[in-house]
Structure formats: structure tokens, C-alpha cells
Amino acid sequence: MADVISSLQREIAELKSQLAVARASSHAVRGKIEVMSAEVVDSNPYSRLMALKKMGIVSNYEQIRHKSAIIVGLGGIGSVAAEMLTRCGIGKLLLFDYDTVELANMNRLFFRPEQAGMKKTEAAAQTLQTINPDVCFETHSTNITTVQNFEQFMDRIRHGGLGDQAPVDLVLACVDNFEARVAINQACCELDQVWFESGVSENAVSGHVQFLVPGSTACFQCAPPLIVASGIDERTLKREGVCAASLPTTMGIIAGVLVQNALKYMLGFGTVSHFVGYNALLDFFPVDRMRPNPECTNPFCVQRQAIVKARPPVEAPTLPEETPVVHEDNEWGITLAEEAPSNESRGTPAPGPGLEYEYDLTPTVDIRASEVVQAGEGTSLDSLMAQLKALSS
Numbered sequence: 001m002a003d004v005i006s007s008l009q010r011e012i013a014e015l016k017s018q019l020a021v022a023r024a025s026s027h028a029v030r031g032k033i034e035v036m037s038a039e040v041v042d043s044n045p046y047s048r049l050m051a052l053k054k055m056g057i058v059s060n061y062e063q064i065r066h067k068s069a070i071i072v073g074l075g076g077i078g079s080v081a082a083e084m085l086t087r088c089g090i091g092k093l094l095l096f097d098y099d100t101v102e103l104a105n106m107n108r109l110f111f112r113p114e115q116a117g118m119k120k121t122e123a124a125a126q127t128l129q130t131i132n133p134d135v136c137f138e139t140h141s142t143n144i145t146t147v148q149n150f151e152q153f154m155d156r157i158r159h160g161g162l163g164d165q166a167p168v169d170l171v172l173a174c175v176d177n178f179e180a181r182v183a184i185n186q187a188c189c190e191l192d193q194v195w196f197e198s199g200v201s202e203n204a205v206s207g208h209v210q211f212l213v214p215g216s217t218a219c220f221q222c223a224p225p226l227i228v229a230s231g232i233d234e235r236t237l238k239r240e241g242v243c244a245a246s247l248p249t250t251m252g253i254i255a256g257v258l259v260q261n262a263l264k265y266m267l268g269f270g271t272v273s274h275f276v277g278y279n280a281l282l283d284f285f286p287v288d289r290m291r292p293n294p295e296c297t298n299p300f301c302v303q304r305q306a307i308v309k310a311r312p313p314v315e316a317p318t319l320p321e322e323t324p325v326v327h328e329d330n331e332w333g334i335t336l337a338e339e340a341p342s343n344e345s346r347g348t349p350a351p352g353p354g355l356e357y358e359y360d361l362t363p364t365v366d367i368r369a370s371e372v373v374q375a376g377e378g379t380s381l382d383s384l385m386a387q388l389k390a391l392s393s
Helices: 002-024 047-054 061-066 078-088 120-131 147-159 178-191 226-230 248-267 299-310 381-392
Strands: 068-072 092-096 136-140 170-173 195-200 206-212 275-279
Touching: 002 147, 047 061, 061 248, 068 078, 068 147, 078 092, 078 120, 078 248, 092 120, 120 136, 136 147, 147 178, 170 178, 170 248, 178 195, 178 226, 178 299, 195 248, 206 248, 248 275
Parallel strands: 068 092, 068 170, 092 136, 170 195
Antiparallel strands: 195 206, 206 275
């Protein structure tokens, strides 16, 4: 029975996606492009992306078309992240959100006033399909924290990727509450799924992005916020008539950091940051790594830690010996001169830690004792003048 319900839910999601596409068809939509090309022409939407290959940044950018990701939460971060990945040409996006578009959302990016009242997933699919019809979209207007919807969420992680029942490559958590984060954490720990967690503070001037690899890095419950650790229902903390602040700038920055690291992970270039914070008041980006807690309250996290610990250590690659560079031609007759002796070898005292001399203190002229004017506290001006005259004579 559960399989039948899950199958029907997938069919409904696909029909909703088709409906969103049909609604978007009233706008001018380009035709699908079968193969990513690096051809530099105005009609090629991928030319500037494929230029990353020519510049040596990414070796296989076209592989983005074979990648899939789930985005949970289409608020100020998630909706912008979905647009960025769509413009980058990802193969498939699965969008989860149960909320509707409101005029109160218009201070953020992405959604438009005429979409007010629509489900966020449907409005997002409508917009994103017009931006890039090459991307496959799957929408789920469900709350993943309920038992039934959580099972559906788990199923889409397992089988929602490209290909026949393939798993997704990545999960991006862009939610605004701890309950949903714990649910995503539970699913990813249980399924050994790599994911990113992100968020912006209630005062809108700080945020973070965290990369979570089950067993290798801290899960969300390894070092939980006080509210989660205390078991407090966060809904009881909300006050009537009071809402969190929201800046499109902060959310856009966090979305950019999130997608940048997602691309690095999926395409294998650069270094994926385990934790990046952002303080808008100071323009400060702290970077850190959060290690797993052996006493984590999530049993699946502890199991994953044991599996990772049991793996044989990875040997560091042996670097080839550097060979001297030999130039066959030396048209200008350039030769290397011997290095000048250091200050220490010439008797100049070494400066303190972290300091260096602006110029060489070693005298360039030999001064004999007979050429030095002697002066003391009792030396008169007449005596000094007499010594100077004697030197010049």
C-alpha cells in the first residue's frame, strides 16, 4: 500500500511539474540544447560556463548535466540557489517546500508579485523552466517533517537522481527551522548522503554554510543548537506580530557561497569548505572544520563514524622530484649571480620576530678611530670646532 501511495505521489509531482511548464510556455522559451558547447556565439547560453575548461578551472564542466540535487526550502536562500544551479545547467533539481508565495516575500530575490498565492514549488518551476528548459524539475509541496512525507523524502534521495532509480548527488538544506534540519540530518545520516546546511540569522546580518559528510564531519546533531539540545519546541518561541528580519543581500551572499561549494563538490575542483560563516557588519568570513562527536545522540551518525574509522588510512600521493629547468636557447645571455650574503653573515643583528630591516645597516665606508670626533658632556664648542678643523686639514 505504501508503494502505491508513493507511486501516486510521484505521478502527482510530475503532473504538477508539467503544469508549471505549460504555464511557462506562454512566455518566450528557447528550445532545448542537446549537448553543451564551448562555441563562443551570442546564442550559446553555455559558452561562458564552458570557458572554465579553457581557463583550466574545471576539467569536465559538461558533467554538470549528469548531476542532480534536492533543495529543501525555497525561501531567500533556496530559491536563489535553485536559480543559480539552473543557470549553471544542472541535470535535475528536486524542489521541496510546502509554503506559498506572499507579498511579504518580495523584499527577497527570485519570486515576483504576480506569483503571490502560488505554491512556492510551482512558482519556482514556472520561472526556472523559462530560464533553462534543459533542466529537469520535480516539485513536492510537502512538509518533510511529517512521517509520511519524510518517507517520501527518503525515497527521492534514494531514487530521485538521473537515470534508472539512481540516488541524487547532493541535498541542499535551505530551511528556516531546526525541526526540518533535524529531519534532513536524520535522512542523510541514515542513507549516507552528503549534504549542505545553510541559514541566515534572525537579524539578517550573519549566516553560514556547512558541508556534512556522514561519519567524516559533524552532523547537525553532533553539536546541536541549545533549543534542539534542550528539546524545546521552537514554535513556542515565536511571538505574535514579530517576524525575523530579512535582507536580500545577506541571503544572496549565503546562496552564492552555498552553490559555489556545491559546484566544487559535484565537479571536483577547488577545495570544498566544511564551514563558512559570514558577518555582514564586519565583512568577515570565518572558515572552520567541525569534527564528528563520538557521543552524538544520532545512532546513524555514530555508526557512520565507526565505518569511517575502520577504513584504512589514505596514503598521501608521492610528489615527483623537481627537475631543474633547462633552457635550450639563451638569446640574451642571462646568467644567475650568486646570492649576496645575508645581514647575519655581515654582522648586522637580526631583527625581532615578525620584523625586517627596511635597508641594510652595514656601513658602506670604513671609518678609522682617528677620523672620529670625541665629544662628552663637558666638551666645549671651541674644542669641537678645533677637532673638526684638524680632520679637514
